[in-house]
Amino acid sequence: MSHKPQLRIPATYMRGGTSKGVFFRLQDLPAEAQVPGPARDRLLQRVIGSPDPYGKHTDGMGGATSSTSKCVIIGPATRPGHDVDYLYGQVAIEEDFVDWSGNCGNLSTAVGPFAVANGFIDPARIPREGTVEVRVWQANIGKTIVVHVPVSGGQVQETGDFELDGVAFPAAEVVVEFLDPAEEGEDGGSMFPTGNLVDTLEVPGVGTLEATLITAGIPTVFVDAEAIGFTGTELQPAINGDPAILAKLEAIRVAGALRMGLIRTPEEAATRQHTPKVAFVAPPRDYVSSSGKPIAAADIDLNVRAMSMGKLHHAMMGTASVAIATAAAVPGTLVNRAAGGGAREVVRFGHPSGTLRVGASVARVDGQWTVTRAVMSRSARVLMEGHVRVPAA
Known part of the structure; x- marks a missing residue:
């Protein structure tokens, strides 16, 4: 042969x-x-x-x-x-x-x-x-x-x-x-595909949750960390080693994907793992990063943890960072609320590996929020x- x-x-x-x-x-x-x-x-x-x-x-x-x-x-x-x-x-x-x-x-x-x-x-x-x-x-x-x-x-x-x-x-x-960076929704251009800054999701096996659904950077489902039993300071071992927690977060992702119109049935989520992302947010709080570096609450605006392909990301996805900065800049979202409210053009958030600073320029045009630009430094x-x-x- x-x-x-x-x-x-x-x-x-x-x-x-x-x-x-x-x-x-x-x-x-x-x-x-x-x-x-x-x-x-x-x-x-x-x-x-x-x-x-x-x-x-x-x-x-x-x-x-x-x-x-x-x-x-x-x-x-x-x-x-x-x-x-x-x-x-x-x-x-x-x-x-x-x-x-x-x-x-x-x-x-x-x-x-x-x-x-x-x-x-x-x-x-x-x-x-x-x-x-x-x-x-x-x-x-x-x-x-x-x-x-x-x-x-x-x-x-x-x-x-x-x-x-x-x-x-x-x-x-x-x-x-x-x-x-926002993708247009069914309403003709809003980066919030449902038209709401905060939605109520019925998540099978989890319950009723508030969620901010946004398409800036990448479609993302934001939920409050405390509402699902977290502090927002978790590192990978606390999440990725627990099948029950992973199943709960995937259920939230699927519910958000359905509400955003990204999938028609829950079964479709299995072949669309990259989007949407699901992330949980919390007010600033001290923690120790995965490298052992202390992160002080005074040095960040909020804590964010995000899932990628079914597991907690070791740091933060760039596209999700755009979503975080954009949502933080819009008063009334769960992300903005976790960051203390008010208007802002720059946010520094804590993630499992440390911190990241991202800027976003948003405006309200004809009753709809839009984002014109998001900026970050990488290497x-x-x-x-x-x-x-x-x-x-």
């Missing part, structure tokens, strides 16, 4: 924010994987090592967590005024699917440096020293992201002294702007570049 050699595909392994993933140029993928469909999904799954019933990704590039089971495809811009198209695939770990329903805000940080280093930006625009603005079309959700890439010696600057909680080592600061760097090998079958 003859065996075909493995495919050899150019790829770059990158960290962006508190996530990492395998980056591809669209033109480098096999022809059948350059278009959406089963062939693309199968290829990316095999790259990551999914589906893996052992949940380890031993036979792939994935890290067996929601933060490390990711693939990115970068292609030439198809929209005027943009430099590249960015498509993001969240690869399920044990299940057999790739979720294309949303963006990864953390890996958005790495898209700019990747675009500069891989020839997508006119060299005349790249300064010897300074920054270059990369305008990214986020193809999953149809939104614009502007990544301000630091440049040193005419090359992408990756090293520096910017520290990001959730990442062990400092690197160069990359400022990321999410423009008009990114290349971990490895060359080729990935994938069995031809």
Whole structure:
């Protein structure tokens, strides 16, 4: 019996924010994987090592967590005024699917440096020293992201002294702007898809809960931590090791997805794990982060914990950070309430790995709340570049 050699595909392994993933140029993928469909999904799954019933990704590039089971495809811009198209695939770990329903805000940080280093930006625009603005079309959700890439010696600057909680080592600061980050709802444009700042959810097996449902950054279901038996200072072991707690949080996510119109039946949630997110919020309170660093209540506006692909995230997703900052800026939401109320344009929140500061500009237009811009600082760097090998079958 003859065996075909493995495919050899150019790829770059990158960290962006508190996530990492395998980056591809669209033109480098096999022809059948350059278009959406089963062939693309199968290829990316095999790259990551999914589906893996052992949940380890031993036979792939994935890290067996929601933060490390990711693939990115970068292609030439198809929209005027943009430099590249960015498509993001969240690869399920044990299940057999790739979720294309949303963006990864953390890996958005790495898209700019990747675009500069891989020839997508006119060299005349790249300064010897300074920054270059990369305008990214986020193809999953149809939104614009502007990544301000630091440049040193005419090359992408990756090293520096910017520290990001959730990442062990400092690197160069990359400022990321999410423009008009809210997805339109059925009411014609509100980032609150039900038209309410606070809804009442009937959650089977849990009860009646208040929830803020928002689509800024990524569709997110916010609930009050105390209402579901938490303090908002929990770390991963307290949540991820308890099947009953995970089931409760998934039930809340499903109820929110139904109310937001993202799914028609509860069963559909199993194939839409990336969105919506579910997060619980609480007023500021002292705690010790996962690295052992003390976080003082006086240094934050609120505490937030968010679930990603069925588990508590080790830090905070970039897109969820946009949702947090936006909801915090709108008086009356559960997030704003946890932060002490009132108007604000910047929020600093505590998460399992430390703290994060995010800005959001909101306004009320014709009776509806809108967000024009959200900004945060992250970092990114290349971990490895060359080729990935994938069995031809």
